[in-house]
Amino acid sequence: MPFQFDHDRFRDAALELIRRSSTDLPEDVVLAIRKARDAELEGSAARSVFNSILKNIEMAREKSTPICQDTGTNIYYVTIPEGVSMRKIEKAIVEATQEATRKTYLRPNSVDSVSGKNSGDNTGIMSPYYHFEEWDEDSIKVELALKGGGCENVSAQYKLPDQRLKAGRNMEGVYKCIVDMVFEAQGQGCAPGIMGIGIGGDRASSMVMAKKQLFRKLHDVNPDPELASMEDRLMVDLNKLGIGPLGFGGKTTALGVKIAKLHRLPASFFVSLSYMCWADRRHSMIYSNSEVVYD
Amino acid sequence: MIKINLPVSEEEIRRLKVGDEVSITGTMVTGRDAAHLWMIEEKPDEIREVLKNSFIYHCGPVVEKKGEEYRFVAAGPTTSIREEPYQGTVLKEYGLRAAIGKGGMGAKTQQALQEHGAVYLHAVGGAATLIGQSVKRVVDVFKLEEFGVPEAMWVIDVEDFQAVVTMDSHGASLHKNIREQSEKVMKELVGID
Numbered sequence: 001m002p003f004q005f006d007h008d009r010f011r012d013a014a015l016e017l018i019r020r021s022s023t024d025l026p027e028d029v030v031l032a033i034r035k036a037r038d039a040e041l042e043g044s045a046a047r048s049v050f051n052s053i054l055k056n057i058e059m060a061r062e063k064s065t066p067i068c069q070d071t072g073t074n075i076y077y078v079t080i081p082e083g084v085s086m087r088k089i090e091k092a093i094v095e096a097t098q099e100a101t102r103k104t105y106l107r108p109n110s111v112d113s114v115s116g117k118n119s120g121d122n123t124g125i126m127s128p129y130y131h132f133e134e135w136d137e138d139s140i141k142v143e144l145a146l147k148g149g150g151c152e153n154v155s156a157q158y159k160l161p162d163q164r165l166k167a168g169r170n171m172e173g174v175y176k177c178i179v180d181m182v183f184e185a186q187g188q189g190c191a192p193g194i195m196g197i198g199i200g201g202d203r204a205s206s207m208v209m210a211k212k213q214l215f216r217k218l219h220d221v222n223p224d225p226e227l228a229s230m231e232d233r234l235m236v237d238l239n240k241l242g243i244g245p246l247g248f249g250g251k252t253t254a255l256g257v258k259i260a261k262l263h264r265l266p267a268s269f270f271v272s273l274s275y276m277c278w279a280d281r282r283h284s285m286i287y288s289n290s291e292v293v294y295d
Numbered sequence: 296m297i298k299i300n301l302p303v304s305e306e307e308i309r310r311l312k313v314g315d316e317v318s319i320t321g322t323m324v325t326g327r328d329a330a331h332l333w334m335i336e337e338k339p340d341e342i343r344e345v346l347k348n349s350f351i352y353h354c355g356p357v358v359e360k361k362g363e364e365y366r367f368v369a370a371g372p373t374t375s376i377r378e379e380p381y382q383g384t385v386l387k388e389y390g391l392r393a394a395i396g397k398g399g400m401g402a403k404t405q406q407a408l409q410e411h412g413a414v415y416l417h418a419v420g421g422a423a424t425l426i427g428q429s430v431k432r433v434v435d436v437f438k439l440e441e442f443g444v445p446e447a448m449w450v451i452d453v454e455d456f457q458a459v460v461t462m463d464s465h466g467a468s469l470h471k472n473i474r475e476q477s478e479k480v481m482k483e484l485v486g487i488d
Contacts, residue, residue, distance in 0.1 A: 066369040069423040092320040107357040118443030150374040175331035183481040241477045245419040279421040
């Protein structure tokens, strides 16, 4: 049977995706946090912060309540079969978002930038927002990330060359920008963070690509050997900064570094960092005629 | 763990040092961006009594309404540095004894902590369900309609609310120390001085 879009069924599936994203931290992230905790000395502030974080993760999952009260910008990457209406998908997601707000999986988090008025249900201009792509499968893939304001505020974009950092238009220059950005973030973005990085593109595409990296599992390996080795190098060096969980000082400042490259104009060289807090709330679902599978 | 009951005296607060872990019980008030601007620009009187010798908590909670009752579902700290332009003045104006948040604050707040006798307390950012457990009751709320749920000033009863002193009334700041230490490493890695 060809793919069929059922509004109610899709809306309910999206609601469950939101619930999982807000209340249930992905296993790879939990494992990385546990490992970071175990690396800290017994009795240290860092260890005690990690223990609170882990206790919170467990409690949120059990009670099905938000891991963090800032349920963030809801970022959707949706992949659809040929011919499926994007508007219908958006409509169903909007309804799921409103229902998720009523059920307190989401905080009312969408504010009119001119009047200051909170819409009360998380909807508004570009809220939530979507990226659509098409594929050959008979199913819809929906990836969702909830990205809070603290870590979004410390995210940044540099352009090379950068005189202050003595950073040129090469990978060494990219490295210097990232080290400086993570230093500047200190504990403000709820360290330890996951660094999604876009190299090249224009100002917008560079950041879109940086954010997309946040959907990669922490243990995956970049297929591009040069980027893979930069990811490894940054993982080691960022953790030398000693900023630690929430800026209390400690051995782990970065839980992951994920880099993608884009072609750029000869004149432009952007380096974009999308900093994701330790509460890296992301899940996905594959929605088909017969079933919905969550990851 | 040092137990603090609200309201608290200046003397008791002046005894606290960076690194001290505290457990707070009593009535305190949430307040973030819109609230701080309100307190600076309009100096409202209706909140003076609840703020005096109490703490302000930088937090935009997730709140459930059942009938006429409100309940905190999730309530971790928000980033405090956004209140840096206002915090010192607000602490003094309303006789607050602490700001609770995450990420620390800057020189202007530090100076006010010293002059006025107050501390900055750090709660675990992101630990919203865990911290929400220590909020036992919503007593009152100011500006809910106008500011919305996250920005309203919620008057809450807390029990065993845990935090760490990261800036004290003697000029010490953990955040300043960590920044200085990490700056050395950053400069070494990047190769600048």
